[in-house]
Amino acid sequence: MAKQIEGVYEKVYECAQKEFLAKGFQEASLRTIAQEAGTSTGSIYTRFHNKEGLFHAIVSPVVEEIKNWFIDVQESFHQKDADYQKQNMPEYSGMEAEEFVAYIYDHYDVFKLLLECSGGTEFSDFLNQLVEIEMKYTVKYMEATGDDAICKGNISPEFLHIVTSAYFSGIFEIVRHDMRREDGMLYAKQLREFYYAGFAKIYNW
Template identity: 30%
Template structure:
């Protein structure tokens, strides 16, 4: 009795990742993916119903990792945080580089989500991610204002615009193929550009 070829799935996934990165979802070819993986289209369709399901499988680990980050970020009860913790949450110098390191571990999946997903359920991933961050982030700000730590007026809509701008500076280096050394230098620039404490009017 012949044994199933357990190497097929990893080959399809690796070939699909390369094809989606090179051409984006819409222009990617299932035929090219199968040829590069050395499998038949029939073998692919036994595993995936179509190109979008295959794309979603390729980015699944990255999506789960980012969702886990969101859950961790959203789990804090802001009313229980100290004043110091509320203000420190906006400081960039210590937190920016580890966050870039986290994303860099999922480099290819992240690039697929922000630059190659047009035509899939993740087509608006970057916008949707910023939007999902907005509610909890604004909650931090609102709590700080309630305590008199700031008297600035930042609406939910304004917070979304600011976070969208912030995430653009995070995403673009990935799209432009920055090396990790370039990312480290870029991290310092982001920290200088987004002085959240000043923007949000926290007292010194």
């Protein structure tokens, strides 16, 4: 087996991320990536199998980490008793959202890839996956606290899904608009306050 040159795959990752950001997944060229990284397309195929395998290697660690964190945070809160959940939901949700936005900025280029360059990959529905997790635990919260907004017809599951999706889409505008970290953190805080007013009415906070 040929000995791998030290640092070559770090360079491949760097050049691949640059190429994907510039052209998107579908238009990105493995030949260009290989040339920029000083290696061959054959070596990239050997290590990553294909272009999607290379894209997966770049974004998957961040996707898995944020999804696992998100589920852990939700599950931890759901383990609390109903009174605690009802009294602390606004504050807990705010802290969770702030940490979420900080994580986005810590891995900004990967989220740029996910949101703007992932068409044609398994990650093209990344945003919807987060929405589905949030929806699952929102329903759990409503059941735990005896919230009957859906039963009474104050809201519908479809409305809840649309609002949740709109909120997450709004958060990710910080990436789409290339906001600086301090501006993005402020924007996200303002967005939370805007949505909080609506949810407070729905849930009678």
